Amino acid sequence: MSDIIVAVDGPAGSGKSSVSKEAARRLGFAYLDTGAAYRALAWHCLDEGVDTADAAAVAARIDDFDYAIGMEPDRYFVRVGGEEITADIREPRVTAVVSQVARVPEVRAGLTALFRRLVSEHPKPGVIVEGRDITTVVAPDAPVRVLLTASPEARMSRRSAELGSESTESTAQQLASRDAQDMRVVDFMNAAEGVTTLDSTELDFEQTVEALITIVRAAPTA
Ligand code: CDP
Numbered sequence: 001m002s003d004i005i006v007a008v009d010g011p012a013g014s015g016k017s018s019v020s021k022e023a024a025r026r027l028g029f030a031y032l033d034t035g036a037a038y039r040a041l042a043w044h045c046l047d048e049g050v051d052t053a054d055a056a057a058v059a060a061r062i063d064d065f066d067y068a069i070g071m072e073p074d075r076y077f078v079r080v081g082g083e084e085i086t087a088d089i090r091e092p093r094v095t096a097v098v099s100q101v102a103r104v105p106e107v108r109a110g111l112t113a114l115f116r117r118l119v120s121e122h123p124k125p126g127v128i129v130e131g132r133d134i135t136t137v138v139a140p141d142a143p144v145r146v147l148l149t150a151s152p153e154a155r156m157s158r159r160s161a162e163l164g165s166e167s168t169e170s171t172a173q174q175l176a177s178r179d180a181q182d183m184r185v186v187d188f189m190n191a192a193e194g195v196t197t198l199d200s201t202e203l204d205f206e207q208t209v210e211a212l213i214t215i216v217r218a219a220p221t222a
């Protein structure tokens with residue numbers, strides 16, 4: 001059972017995954033990327049020919065969703081039905097439909113239960129869980145809750161740098177449109193009561209990791 005749960009939310013490109021993973025590595029904590037589960041289910045629907053716009057068809061897939069994720073920061077993997085799909089879930093075709101899958105209430109309930117089970121069963125002294133609704137729904141009682149933000153310009157330029165030559169004007173539009181769709185389901189732009197905002201607009205990667213670690217160490221239970 002992990003004693004210290006660190007909940008991190010934020011919009012796309014704010015640095016949640018990379019910063020949380022590195023902070024977990026340095027703290028000796030486990031790391032749970034919840035967006036990867038939504039992406040894996042979206043990948044599974046595409047693989048099975050399920051129409052992701054059909055909420056009932058997507059909901060029908062959640063009960064037998066055979067999902068496994070690595071929670072060691074250095075041994076990260078995602079599997080569905082035993083098949084390794086760690087890289088596949090980042091493909092644009094998956095990114096394009098993941099919000100449709102994530103808005104289905106049965107999907108959110110099923111994955112929230114899965115995340116709570118993974119966190120409660122993990123033996124590390126702490127775990128950093130990152131996503132969109134961790135501070136508010138998945139772990140609202142976590143001793144450390146952080147909203148990681150960055151200006152839209154900073155987020156776009158970080159994603160563009162990651163994508164390199166693949167990056168286009170439409171990449172920025174897709175990012176903005178995905179955030180807008182996701183915001184209809186859960187608010188990850190404004191900090192809920194008791195949640196610490198970490199604005200990384202003016203911070204580089206290393207400074208953001210250090211800032212998150214400082215917040216974790218300052219928490220009463222840490
Ligand atoms: O890394 P990036 O910001 O591109 O997205 P992600 O964290 O991999 O999440 C992919 C998608 O999963 C989001 O666009 C949301 O639709 C959904 N998601 C969610 O609804 N709730 C979460 N806790 C995490 C992700």
Ligand code: CDP
Nearest residue numbers: 012013014015016017018158203204205208
């Ligand atoms: O998971 P999320 O979509 O929030 O973001 P990410 O994929 O972790 O981060 C997007 C990119 O921003 C990564 O290449 C990070 O290294 C980079 N980053 C940065 O340049 N400066 C920061 N302060 C935080 C992240």
